[in-house]
Amino acid sequence: xxxxxxxxxxxxxxxxxxxxxxxxxxxxxxxxxxxxxxxxxxxxxxxxxxxxxxxxxxxxxxxxxxxxxxxxxxxxxxxxxxxxxxxxxxxxxxxxxxxxxxxxxxxxxxxxxxxxxxxxxxxxxxxxxxxxxxxxxxxxxxxxxxxxxxxxxxxxxxxxxxxxxxxxxxxxxxxxxxxxxxxxxxxxxxxxxxxxxxxxxxxxxxxxxxxxxxxxxxxxxxxxxxxxxxxxxxxxxxxxxxxxxxxxxxxxxxxxxxxxxxxxxxxxxxxxxxxxxxxxxxxxxxxxxxxxxxxxxxxxxxxxxxxxxxx
Numbered sequence: 001x002x003x004x005x006x007x008x009x010x011x012x013x014x015x016x017x018x019x020x021x022x023x024x025x026x027x028x029x030x031x032x033x034x035x036x037x038x039x040x041x042x043x044x045x046x047x048x049x050x051x052x053x054x055x056x057x058x059x060x061x062x063x064x065x066x067x068x069x070x071x072x073x074x075x076x077x078x079x080x081x082x083x084x085x086x087x088x089x090x091x092x093x094x095x096x097x098x099x100x101x102x103x104x105x106x107x108x109x110x111x112x113x114x115x116x117x118x119x120x121x122x123x124x125x126x127x128x129x130x131x132x133x134x135x136x137x138x139x140x141x142x143x144x145x146x147x148x149x150x151x152x153x154x155x156x157x158x159x160x161x162x163x164x165x166x167x168x169x170x171x172x173x174x175x176x177x178x179x180x181x182x183x184x185x186x187x188x189x190x191x192x193x194x195x196x197x198x199x200x201x202x203x204x205x206x207x208x209x210x211x212x213x214x215x216x217x218x219x220x221x222x223x224x225x226x227x228x229x230x231x232x233x234x235x236x237x238x239x240x241x242x243x244x245x246x247x248x249x250x251x252x253x254x255x256x257x258x259x260x261x262x263x264x265x266x267x268x269x270x271x272x273x274x275x276x277x278x279x280x281x282x283x284x285x286x287x288x289x290x291x292x293x294x295x296x297x298x299x300x301x302x303x304x305x306x307x308x309x310x311x
Contacts, residue, residue: 003022003023003024004022004023004061004063004064005020005021005022005028005059005061005062005063006020006021006022006023006062006063006064006065006066006298006299006302006303007019007020007052007055007056007062007064007065007066007102007104008020008021008027008065008066008067008068008295008298008299008301008302009048009052009065009066009067009068009098009298010067010068010069010111010294010295010297010298011035011044011048011067011068011069011070011086012035012069012070012085012111012138013035013037013070013083013084013085013086013138014034014035014037014085014138015032015033015034015035016032016033016034016035016044016047016048017030017031017032017033017294017295017298018030018031018048018051018052018055019031019055019295019298019299020055020058020059020062021295021296021298021299022299023299023303024122025118025121025122025289025292025296025299025300027292027295027296027299028059029055029058029059030295031051031054031055033047033051037085037086037087038087040087040088040089041080041086041088041089041092044086045097049101052102056102062104063104063105063302064104064105064106064107064302065098065102065104065105065106065107065302066107066109066114066298066299066300066301066302066303067094067095067098067106067107067108067109067298067301068109068110068111068114068115068294068297068298068301069083069086069094069108069109069110069111070083070084070085070086070110070111070139070141071083071110071111071112071141071157071158071160072157072158072160073108073110073156073157073158074155074156074157075108075109075110075113075150075152075156075157075158076152076155076156077093077095077156078093078094078095078096078098078106078107078108079091079092079093079094079095080092080094084139084174084175085138085139094108095107095108105302107301107302107304108301109150109301109304110141110143110158111135111141111143111297112133112134112135112141112142112143112158113133113143113144113145113150113151113152113158114143114297114298114300114301115133115135115143115250115252115287115293115294115297116131116132116133116143116144116145116150116250117143117145117150117297117300117301117303117304118289118293118296118297118299118300119131119133119250119287119288119289119293120145120148121300121303122289122296122300123250123287123288123289124288127145127247127248128247129145129146129147129148129247130145130146130147130244130245130246130247130248131144131145131246131247131248131249131250132144132145132240132241132244132246132248132249132250133145133249133250133252133287134161134184134233134236134237134240134249134250134251134252135185135252135253136184136185136186136233136251136252136253136254136255137185137186137187137252137253137254138185138186138187138253139162139174139181139185139187140161140162140174140180140181140184140185140188141158141160141161141162142159142161142162142240144159144244144246146244146246150304160174161180161236161240162174162179162180162181162184162185163175163176163179163180163181164179164180165178165179165180166178166179166180166182166183166184166232166235166236167183170182170183170192170195171183171188171191171192171194171195172191173185173188173191180232180236183228183229183232183233184229184232184233184236186208186253186254186257187208188229189206189207189208189211189225189226189229190205190206190207190208190211191205192225192228192229193205193206193211193221193222193225196221196224196225196228197221197225200221201221206222208254208257208258209257211225211226212226212257212258215261216261226258226261226262226265227265229254229262230262230263230265230266230269231265231266231269233251233254233266233269234265234266234267234268234269234270234272234273235269235273237249237251237266237269237270237274237284238269238270238272238273238274239273241270241274241275241278241279241282242274242275242278245278245281245282246282247281247282247283248282248283248284248285249282249283249284249285250285250286250287250288251263251266251284251285251286251287252287252293255286255287256286256287256290256291263284263286266284267284270284
């Protein structure tokens with residue numbers, strides 16, 4: 001039996017993608033291109049309309065559209081409010097614009113929440129009802145699935161854990177010094193290196209993959225940066241676990257790129273900080289959808305509200 005098709009749209013500060021998939025999280029066609037986000041929203045939307053038209057011509061039986069985009073945003077109404085990596089996206093009524101252009105039901109979700117929902121729907125092993133996803137990527141966002149539903153704040157606002165202050169000192173990210181994002185985002189490995197070792201790396205800090213290779217080769221400074229990142233992430237995991245008592249906390253990009261050496265330190269800090277009872281019920285794991293997660297997240301968004309699409 002054929003399953004309904006979904007048009008998935010992924011809007012990021014570095015790259016964008018449009019794809020066609022089904023309600024099982026399977027992608028049947030995909031197109032990707034550089035965001036060139038400094039051009040602003042209008043130019044970026046022109047790209048999306050062009051690419052989605054190509055996909056719809058080849059796959060006309062599309063039932064709904066799912067959009068994953070960074071916050072802050074009002075997911076209830078599909079309005080985007082100045083994400084740090086998308087200049088000019090200030091109070092953009094994205095849902096309204098897409099519905100008018102595509103003449104399809106459009107569902108929009110914060111990218112972290114979309115990834116959390118994809119892991120909840122299709123990740124293995126299945127989680128009974130409470131899952132938190134931490135992006136650990138270009139930014140640091142958290143998506144919450146509580147009692148089998150995506151959690152949103154008042155007026156559909158996305159929770160922005162990356163903006164919370166982690167320390168009084170540290171790199172600058174998400175509009176403040178020492179934010180959670182400054183310590184825990186994948187892109188912040190370079191920020192941490194420049195801040196912690198200004199004489200060595202203040203001008204041209206190594207990016208995450210390079211730092212990972214240096215650490216693996218035994219470089220003491222690089223290992224310290226990886227440890228700073230891991231310990232901060234483990235602390236954040238303990239904090240959200242104590243607050244929400246989930247069954248699983250899923251870790252995004254850094255868990256995949258840095259692997260077990262980083263994860264082991266995250267888990268160690270988590271065990272030091274989280275309540276003993278919470279530790280017994282909550283496990284930390286990498287995203288089981290792996291490199292498919294971002295694509296699957298766009299498809300999952302269309303299944304948050306329009307339950308008739310569920311197979």
